[in-house]
Structure formats: structure tokens, C-alpha cells
Amino acid sequence: MTENKKKYTFKEAVYFIEILRGLGVTIKHFFTRRKFAINYPEEKLNITGNTQATMKVMDKDAQELIDRVEVTMNYRGKHALLVDGDLGRCVACKMCETVCPFFAIYIEPEESPDPRKERSPKIFEVDLTRCAYCGYCVEACPENAITMTSFYSLVARQRPELSIQRKELRTVIK
Amino acid sequence: MPTVEIDGKKITVGQGVTVLEAARANGIEIPHFCYHESFKSGGLCRMCLVEIEKMPKLQTSCTTVATEGMVVKTTTDRVKQARSAILEFILTNHPLDCPDCDQAGECVLQEYSHKYGPDKSDFREPKQLREHIQLSEHIAYDPERCIMCERCVRYYRDIVGTEELAVMERGAHSEITTFPGRQLDYGYIGNIADICPVGALTTKDFRFKERVYNLRATETICPLCEAGCTIYVDAKKYTVYRVRSRSKNLTSIHTNPNRNVTALYPKVFIDAILRSSFICDDGRLGYKKALENSSLSGPVNRYEPENSTWSASIALVVQRIKQAGSKVGGILSPFATNEEVYAFLYLIKSITAHNSVGIMQFPEAKEFRESTKLKLRKGVQAPNLKGIEQIAGALGIKIVPVDEVIASKPELLYVLGPVFDRMDGYTEKIKDIQCIVVQDFKASAFSEKAHVFMPGLSFAQKDGTYTNKDGQVQRIRIVVDSKGNAKNDLDILTDIIYNISGKKLGSFDNILALLVKEIAFFNNIDMNSLTTGINLRKAAGRLW
Amino acid sequence: MVDYITVAIYTVMSVVVFVLILTTVAFLTLAERRISAFMQDRLGPNRVGPWGLFQPVADGIKFIMKEDITPLEANKLLYTLAPILTIIPAMLTFAVVPFGHDLFLHGRVINLQIANLNVGILYVFAIASMGIFGIIIGGWASNNKYSLLGGLRSASQFISYEISMGLAVIGILMVYGSLKLNDIALYQGSLWFNTIPKWGILVQPLGFIIFLVSVFAETNRVPFDLPEAESELVGGYHTEYSSMKFAFFFMGEYANMITASALIATLYFGGWQVPYLHNIGFIIPKFGIVHMQQWLVAIIEVLSFVIKVGFFLFFFLWVRWTLPRFRFDQLTALGWKVLIPLGILNIVITGALIMLRII
């Protein structure tokens, strides 16, 4: 015990001088506050703005996605299903459904109207109350069809309202 | 008996066996697409190329007959390079968008391109986009994915014999179609989806329903007719998604190692191979009728509807049977398993005076096309008729038509289902029978008339054995968990027997053991093979 | 003879003071959270009313609406008594604190003080020590190990620091020669060398520091909030309390803070005194006199008192976000090994200085 004891200088040992310095620090913060907190409903965080720098180009349309869909590479909000022209990219392969650790995604495929594909989702449902916004589904998607937007204001009066269907997820990018 | 050396392993094989078959039988994998043990080899895909000493070029192992002193190498660089090149060629126009494809997870091409394929292709041209071709209302054909192995063509030529499919066009444009004006009939069409190594042919019934890697395959027996075809039932949780043949060509992930029983002697056992490789469309697509349990709400007791619990219903049946004494009539469905039949006959024999039991009549299975060579469903639609005859014979019980039982005016009529629609004609004739007990996995028009209805389990939910028309004893297995308030048929019967006579018959295993001990017909069952899967009877001398 | 008018005036005054203290307590809870937030660059509660000013009302409603739980195994009587025992002494202490010069109205002398007791400061000590009962009893009656530990810590902490506090106050008494707080305040208006007001802080700097530290300990404030150290004791002595019972503890703590601030102000910062301000106005040596009405002077004095008390309340919060909590052995060591010897030293020095007629 004793050998571990740190040798204090006189100033530290008296302690009161150090306390005064500490009081100085706190009062400085009291008078010169930096703004970190955000008054949420009135003010909103601009997520798109501060993430561009860390973006990695994973998709040839990444820049376009960022501009138009508010997709960010490091914020994971509500999902979006990307649509090129009339036709969705999603092939209802259920990769996202399979990988989702929380069983938040439910897909029913059907024959696709797009000649380039076999399948397209008849039902595509993301239960946002189950979703943990882990982003695994985005990683798993072979078509870069599902992505996550910066939309984070998920409020509803009843649970089913947060079960988002394909139509609401649909986001046209071109 | 020639001896060949494959990858340094000395193998003695039968006369006329090909190198590929010899290798497979000995656990050496040679990738192949067009070879299938049920057809003559075509040598079409070139995937099975191997190096054989003293032969200047690589040889297709599926067509090369093993001869004395042959030295075969399957893993040399030359072979690997050839495989990779073949795959690159096959993939010229193949989309390889496996997530989009329904075959993913059980696709031979997917597996091989992972294992042997090139990591990039030198073809710069865009891949072809092709329209689907309508072959039948049950099958989807996507020419994009077809690798022209012609298994489907050869199936219709060699097995079905109707030769409806053919390759049209040439080169990159070639595609499988029916001859003009012909359509693929319902009958044996589903098999081409099984044998197609890729996702070109898929059944519309299963298409897009579920990813195959989410399903659990269980080996069981098709319960729809006497033939007793061996099948896989793919299910997830409580739902059966599809029935497929235990066709031996798939090398996919969820195959049972036991399945790799050799196909070395196709000429000798061609029947058996067919029966294990191919099933009819009724079995494949009609599973909903036979495998899905709709009686989820528990027993129905029409005497005291509010008291419809299991214990009350069974107590009631027991009390009624005791009251009726010897005036109990039994009717048996040929869909009941050997064990249920044994328990039921035991019950009838121990209480009734007249040693007879009625059996429901089921019609002959219809033959799908006169011209087909493949005639799987030759018997009646009664999977365990043979078993009932044997057990009843051994217990000294006469089998009589249903009318005879009803005519004998029993006080209590006990009907062991599944009934389907076979008893619908009797709803009037049974009016004056005081108590009718029906045990079935599904409600029917007849069971509406029953005073006590006890829901049992479907074939997909219980264990049991069937005896097919050739006298093979075959095993059916639990495929899906049962939900709701149904009860295992065997348990219902043994409960009743226990409450009447105090005799404990036990569960499936115990009763099977009893059968083996007491009835000569079952004496030589190979119990091992029953538990591991494939239906075997030593006495029949057959492997399948 | 009872002077009914005087009685009425004092009654009104005590009611006003009581209400004011309760209001201050309410807003102190808000201030505590807002000021804490500001010191940590946060916002604090700002939703209820403008700048969150109605937050105390919302809290009050919440406290009243909450379910009042009494643990099954608790001692019902003592459990209920404890919060009452905490809040009453906290309120009572304020009775002897003067907040202005005596007023002369129509021949009556009105003390701006509820009770000008001649035992003044002893009364404060006596009543304040009662508050500890509430805490110990509450801790014991909850039948919860954390509560009990909190109560025990509280007891030993009180005993330790009561002594050093008393020693510090002895210095004050020696200098000003009176137990009456009003006298002490009054005396601090006199000038030293005819220029500097004789505030306690100037004549008793060491005593001030000892007193300040002890007061922090007595009021269970950071860095001496061991009785309710939430990281060690869940909630300390009030772990089991809920609803209004908890609110009483809470209010008691804040009322104590107000009294403590008032005491510091009175003993060491001249109480209601404003330098050079006398009954008739500012008398600045070598400069002259600024005449003022009596009521104006009274208002200035009360304001000065309020500002001083306000500053110390702020100081309490300020220290809270500056210093981490002491360890218990450090706390006792500081009390017994540092503050008490220093207190005795202070008495000796003060005595010497008085002998030398410096103060």
C-alpha cells in the first residue's frame, strides 16, 4: 500500500488550489457552452451532411444514392428498396431475410415482370419494431437492392404501422 | 472382373461398369452433369473428363468402360484445367445469378462453379436474355439456365418412352421444347425437375415457395398407393413444402451419405432404381391431400360437446366399447400403418366375438398414359393393403367388405382412418348404429356423422411402417412437428386397449418389435435398415 | 403583555419565509438540473414551460401521482416517520437566520428574522443534528442493506463533521462575542482600520474553509454524498422510498442546502450586510454620506442577503460537477485528522490575535 503511494507536490497535497482550478474549468464550461445536444423535434440532425467524408463507394450509383435517397454509408435508418426506372432491383432472393438476425424481413416472391430476372417480391415487409438496424441485410443483398437511409424519425401509434411494406420502401433512383 | 486404379486406389468392378460409376462407388468424386444412373450415358457435358494412362486425350469417364489395368487420374492439373474450361464454356450464356434462381442451394452447377470453376470469364459479350418456354402447366423452363445435358430428353426417351422433348435450334440458341403440337402430360412430369442438374426446370408448385437451404429433407415413403415409392419430404417447421423423389443424382448439401448406395448394377436392379428415382405426379403434387393435418382443434364428442377433452373422449369410447361387448364392428383403412393395424386388430380380436374386420375399398390407381413405359402406380390406392392381409391372417381375423360389417348391425362401429371420401356412401346406412367412433387425421363427410371423432396425425407427423405390394416393409417418418390438439393414432389405440384390458402395448418401437416377434411375415425385417432409412427386406433379396 | 400586532407580523413573516423556502426548493431542483447540464455542455430539462420553468410543477404532480410503496418487511411507523423527521428540522433551522437589519416601525422594533433567539447558533446546531435521525431511521426502517449502510455512513459522517464545524464556529464566536446570529451579522458591518468591513471571511479565513467543508459534509452534498452514493449504494438511505415520502427526503436535502448557504452567508459574508451601508444610507469613510429611506435600505439588505445565499447555492452545484466523491476512509480521515486539528489551531490563532488586539 505505502509503496504504491504517489508522491504529491505541495500544491497537490494542499488540494485546495487544485480544487480552485477545477472550479475554474467547470465555470468556464458553464459560461461558454458548446452545443452538442439537439432539441429534437424542432431541430434536426443533418445526417447526410456529415457522412460524405467517410463514404466508401460500394455501388456505382453511390453518389447518386447519397444525393437523392439520403443514403449514408455510416448511418443506418429506415430501409429503402431501390428501383431503377419502373422495375425494382430486388429479386426476392431472401438473402436478407435469411441473414437478418432478428427475423425482421418477410418476403414472398412472385414471377418477375422484368425479363432480366426470374423473381420479384410480391410481399416485402420490414418490421421496423424488430429491426435492430444492424445493416446485415444491406451487406447480404446481391443486387444492391436494399439499402438504409438516414430517415430515423420512426414514430407510430401502433406496432403494425411500423411494419413497412414494399410500396413504402420503394425508392426510385433514376 | 477387371481391376482398375483410380487415383492410386485399386478397385475391382463388375463387367461393363464405367470409370465414373466405379469412382463414385468408391467415394471418389468426379464432377458430372449429364450422367445419371437411370439412363444410358450421353457424353454430352464433358464435365467428367479424366486422364487415363496410355490415352493421349482426356476421356469422358461416364462413357469409358473400366477395363483391366486401367490407371485413371482425376486430380491432375490437366483435368482441373479442362473442368475449369468446360465450366467457363457452360457459363457463357448462363446467368449465374444464383440468388435469383430457385435451384440455388441444391444446384450442381452452382456447387461445381464454386469448386472447380474459373474465377473470371474471358467472354466479354453480354449474356443472352431468353424467354421462358411453356412445356407444361406444372413445369417452368428457363432456357437461359439450361446447360443442355439432355437428361430431361433422355428421361422422356428412355424412361417414359413417349419422347416428347427434344433439343431445338443449335449452338447458343439451342433449347429444350416439346415437339410441335405436343405438351407434356401430367403423370410423370415432375421428375424432370428433380433430374435437371440446374435451375432450368422447376416445378411451379414449389417455385419461389421457400429457399431449399431452409428446408429439412426427411426420407419417407409416398403414402398414396401400394407401390411405396421412396421420397424425400422437404419441410420447415409445421409446413411441408415439397415432395421429391430420392433421385440419386443430386450432390447437394443436404443429402444423406447413406443415399450413395451404388448404382453399379443398373441392368439388374433397374426396377428398383426407377422406384427410388422417379415418382408420379400424384405423389409429388398431391402431398397436400395426404400430408397436411387439418384437425387441429382436438376431439369432438357429440354426446357431451362441452366435454370434448382427450381424456373424456377416450374414457367414453372405453365405456361404450365395454357396454357393446362383443357387438363391436371394426372398419379399417388401408392407409393405417402396420403398427396401427396390429393394435386395432388386437383390440377387435380381444373383445368381439366375430373374427372379422371391414376394410375400406380404394380404387385402382389410374394409369397416366397408356404409352408410358414408366408404370409406377400399378396397385390400388391403398399403401398398406398387403400389410393388413398379413397381420390379419396371422391373427386369424377375416377381412370382409365394409357392407358386411354394417349389415351385422353392431352396437358400436369403430372406424380407423384415414377415411378420405371412401365412407361417404355409407352415411345413410349407419343411421341406426348407436355409437360411431371415427379416428382420422382429417374431418370428412363421414366423420361428421360420428358420435366421437378423435383426430390423429397425418403421415408426415408420425412414425410407422408400411408393407408395399412387393412385400417390402418400409418406414415412414416424422417430417413435421404436429401442432394443435391432435394425438398420435397409435397412442389413441394403445390408450383404449390399456383402459379396457390393462395391456400395455407401448409405442411404435415396442409394437414393431411385437410384429417381428409374433408374425412370421415380419420375421426377417432388417431392423437396421429400417432405422437408417432405406426400406429393406432381407428375404426379398433386394437393395431398395 | 402580548403584543398581538407583533405576533401577527411574525406569523405572517414565518409563513412567507416558509413558502419562499419551499418555492426555492422547488426551483432549486430545476436549477440543479439545468446548471448541471450547462456545466456539462448539455441542455437540461427545457420542455415544460419556457426554459423548463414549470418542470418543478410537473415533478410535483408526478411525485403525488406515483404509487406510494412501503416494503413488506419495513417498520411501518418509523418508515413513515423518517421523511417527516428529515424535513421538519431542515425547515426549522431557518428560523434564526436574519435577513435584514431591524426595522423601526411606529415605535416597534421588527427583526427581519423569525426568532431572534439568544442561543442562536446553538439552536442551529441542535436542530440540524436532529435531521440525522430522519436519515438513520429511514435507512434502518426500510429493511434494506443499502439503506442501512447509507444511514450508518450518514451517522458517522455527521458526528465527524459536527465537531469541526463547531470548532470553526467557536472562532467566529470569539471574534464577535455573541451567539445571536443577528448580532454577528450586525457586527460584521463594523470597519477594520476604518476601511474594510469586518466580514467573517476576512477575520476567520481558516475557519471559513473548515466551516465550508464541514457544511458540505453535513448536507450530504458532493463530494461528501456518501450516504446516497448511487454508484455504491443504489439510492442510499432512500432506496426504498417512493412518491411523496421520497419527495420529503429530497426537499429536506435542498432545504438543508438553503439553510447552510444562509449560515455561510451570515457567519462569513456579513449576512444581510452591504459594505458601508447603514440604517441611514451609505457612509463611506473619507467620502461622505448618501442618505436613504429606511425601506430602501431594508430592501437592499434583503436583496444582498438573497444574492449571497443564491451564490452559495450555486456554489454547491458548482462543486458537485467539479469534485468526485471521496472514499469513506478519506472522508473520515479528512474530518478527524485534518479539519479538527485545523479547527483547534484556528481557535489558538484567533485567541492570539484577539489578545494582540488585531481583531
Ligand code: SF4
Ligand atoms: S432486397 Fe436484396 S437480398 Fe433482399 S430479397 Fe431483395 S435482392 Fe434479395
Ligand code: SF4
Ligand atoms: S438492419 Fe439488421 S435487423 Fe434490420 S432488417 Fe436488416 S438485417 Fe434485419
Ligand code: SF4
Ligand atoms: S442454375 Fe444453378 S448455377 Fe445457374 S443460376 Fe441457378 S443456382 Fe445458379
Ligand code: SF4
Ligand atoms: S432442362 Fe435441365 S435436364 Fe434438360 S437439358 Fe437443360 S439442364 Fe439438362
Ligand code: FES
Ligand atoms: S457426365 Fe460425362 S459427359 Fe456429361
